[in-house]
Amino acid sequence: MLATYLFGPGDVRVLEVADPQILRPTDVIVEVEAACVCGSDLWGYRGVLSSTTPLAKGHEFIGTIVETGSDVHRFAVGDFVIAPFTISDGVCQHCRNGVHPSCTNRGRWGQLGADGLIAGGGQAELVRVPLADGTLTKTHRPSDPAMLRHLLTLTDVMCTGFHAAVCADVTPGDTVVVVGDGAVGLCGVIAAQRLGAEHIIMMSRHSDRQALAREFGATEIVAERGKAGVAAIKELTNGFGADAVLECVGTEESFTQALSSVRPGGQMGFVGLPAGGASAPISSFFARNVGVRGGAAPVLRYIDGLLTDVLDGSITPGRVFDSEFALEDTPDAWAAMDARTSIKSLVLPRRR
Amino acid sequence: MLATYLFGPGDVRVLEVADPQILRPTDVIVEVEAACVCGSDLWGYRGVLSSTTPLAKGHEFIGTIVETGSDVHRFAVGDFVIAPFTISDGVCQHCRNGVHPSCTNRGRWGQLGADGLIAGGGQAELVRVPLADGTLTKTHRPSDPAMLRHLLTLTDVMCTGFHAAVCADVTPGDTVVVVGDGAVGLCGVIAAQRLGAEHIIMMSRHSDRQALAREFGATEIVAERGKAGVAAIKELTNGFGADAVLECVGTEESFTQALSSVRPGGQMGFVGLPAGGASAPISSFFARNVGVRGGAAPVLRYIDGLLTDVLDGSITPGRVFDSEFALEDTPDAWAAMDARTSIKSLVLPRRR
Incomplete structure (x- = not known):
């Protein structure tokens, strides 16, 4: 064979x-x-x-x-x-x-x-x-x-995107950010919609992926990355940040960007496989009562x-x-x- | 005055x-x-x-x-x-x-x-x-x-111990570990019992605090710390780790010990104020689908x-x-x- x-x-x-x-x-x-x-x-x-x-x-x-x-x-x-x-x-x-x-x-x-x-x-x-x-x-x-x-x-990918949304505690009415416009991120949009999210913000710089994200239920697109991306999310959320953020990339950069986009008391789900030895500062969770959960999807x-x-x-x-x-x-x-x-x-x- | x-x-x-x-x-x-x-x-x-x-x-x-x-x-x-x-x-x-x-x-x-x-x-x-x-x-x-x-x-302290237990998703029947035998950790024992935990393991080396923990509902005491402490927890949990762990100290050492005591798919709540710039490796959450949530108690x-x-x-x-x-x-x-x-x-x- x-x-x-x-x-x-x-x-x-x-x-x-x-x-x-x-x-x-x-x-x-x-x-x-x-x-x-x-x-x-x-x-x-x-x-x-x-x-x-x-x-x-x-x-x-x-x-x-x-x-x-x-x-x-x-x-x-x-x-x-x-x-x-x-x-x-x-x-x-x-x-x-x-x-x-x-x-x-x-x-x-x-x-x-x-x-x-x-x-x-x-x-x-x-x-x-x-x-x-x-x-x-x-x-x-x-x-x-x-x-x-x-x-x-x-x-x-569909189960992994769903796991991201479950780990991010997406609940009806939530404002959700999806970091990563690959297949998992796009499935994360489907998952967020299925779990009742009201606003779904997809972070993407590629027009074809932006278009598919919108068809899957994304209500807003943010093309900026890093600090500019976080600023754009804050602007879309009255300065507060999102209730739930799905991290679907797996680099320290994307993890940090996702974490910074969560509102106080919000939750981040992450399913991107960390390729390097990325680490997260505990104080950044603590200061805003942000929860983090993720891993390989069951x-x-x-x-x-x-x-x-x-x-x-x-x-x-x-x-x-x-x-x-x-x-x-x-x-x-x-x-x-x-x-x-x-x-x-x-x-x-x-x-x- | x-x-x-x-x-x-x-x-x-x-x-x-x-x-x-x-x-x-x-x-x-x-x-x-x-x-x-x-x-x-x-x-x-x-x-x-x-x-x-x-x-x-x-x-x-x-x-x-x-x-x-x-x-x-x-x-x-x-x-x-x-x-x-x-x-x-x-x-x-x-x-x-x-x-x-x-x-x-x-x-x-x-x-x-x-x-x-x-x-x-x-x-x-x-x-x-x-x-x-x-x-x-x-x-x-x-x-x-x-x-x-x-x-x-x-x-x-009582609300902070309760916040630790809520952040650790303590649910009826759970096996819970409490790291820290100060007032917050002791209140965490009360909180875990109030939320229906079946086994509550207090990590403590002080006999007076051990005694109070037992009166508050702790079912087991582990006096060891660090790797020996984690090994003792594994032994008490058939090698799996605890469903929920409450971190009530706030040092990188105690954070790591708490994280290592959680079973795959389990949850850690942390309320110890991180005094230094402690950080946690993302891959350690990812590898076991462990969730982490904490902060100042509301x-x-x-x-x-x-x-x-x-x-x-x-x-x-x-x-x-x-x-x-x-x-x-x-x-x-x-x-x-x-x-x-x-x-x-x-x-x-x-x-x-």
Whole structure:
């Protein structure tokens, strides 16, 4: 089969490798219908994070189960499934607490897992899925290509944007700021609207992303960044700041800008993966009674509700995909996101 | 009248000064019945924070109104009142949001206020109270000296301990850790129990404070600190950490210890005033989906509920006062807290 590997900064290759096999009784093999490139993939692509071995890539994919291990009980061959960006057993204390990314047996796609094996990557034709019962969600195979895209966002970006809004305690009537106009930030706009925000301010300098944000529910756009951006937010909020701020980038700069935009007593949710060793001054929280919460989204806590919304058409997060590539062209999918000519690149293994 | 001033590290003096006057129509003058020394006063006493001028001290006091300005509507001469540790107008957006310490016209006792004047300090016979209508809470003058002490805790420590528990999202059935065995931490134990915590672990090395914590509802005591303290918490929580942690000290050390004791997906509330420039690594929140919230307690958001509990005897926070001084002996009250021979020192101006 074909599978995608990151060899080093800027070096993404699609290689012909052996098909994956069932290696543990709790595994299934999924034939990938659609996958995509994540903004967080770019930390490795840009050399911010590095590895000494080639890494199987792709942590967002949907597809059909083609083989099951002997100890898989919730799924059968032919099931259409959504794979979250983290692998979890579904039964440990953390999973029961709804914090699946902290699962005692947690794993990541393309990385060494608790089973002592490396899980498959999703930018491939086939993937070995460990702990299938605790990890996957079943739905109907959609006939509409647009619906395929919406479902694919439930693997990560839509649930991550929703997590940002939940962590930011967005409540009806709130004024919400979204920092970051990537796919997660745009899904954060959808999430804020779904949770009843009255004003949603998107911080963006790109006209195409501004337009999509408005269609998703943003009521105002702020193009300025840094101190000028914070000043613009203050002006839009009578000098007070926003009730809730969603940080969807993951740099110290964006964290600081987001924190400065929260009103006293307000809350910031953050889901951007901090690539460096960013730190936050405790006194800046204390002085204004601002709360901060964030981390990797527990996809399985949100997926049932969001799946309902996607299936009935009330949200359309798949519109964040503005470019599409065959699997063999995956390196171009990465390059397009790196150059910001694409908000999010879709990869379609079956289009060969 | 007699009033207390901090002249410099270790230099507290009780001086005879002119009685305060009504200076703004929204002022009242309060004759102090009881006041006390706060753990945060010690930052100045120990030279961690310094000032170039003598500061009128005391931000926790209760007493009787003896004079009112012409624009005071909620209070009359003879009313017995509780004064929170922050001054607020009660009408601005922040007050309406329940974040009184961020009031647009906020002030602090003994400090320059929004009215261009220095407010009185509470360790005195009489205090000029600015913005009385927005700041004070009225109750009946208690005949029982024990009740006087309970009411006095509502000016700060009981509400601050409660704020820590609210910020830590304590919910019924939770396992809660309290870091800090001062008056605020002890009140945090009361707060955690009031909010339904099932297990309350107090971190304390002092037998008298351990005993009081147990009487307030602590179910376990951990005497270790730092990494050993965190290890002890993990052992008491099946390796997971606590659902909620209350940080009631305000040093980088205690902040880090508290943060490390939270389980994935849990929440930390912090109310210790950070004396230095402590900072927290963002990645430590992110990795475990831990939320952090804290700041100066909005006393007026909690006081009505806690006053009811105090008056009906269901909580007895005044037991944190384990020493008592006449106003002229206030320097001894400070020294006792500095030496940790007193948990909290009561100051009684009328006992001359």
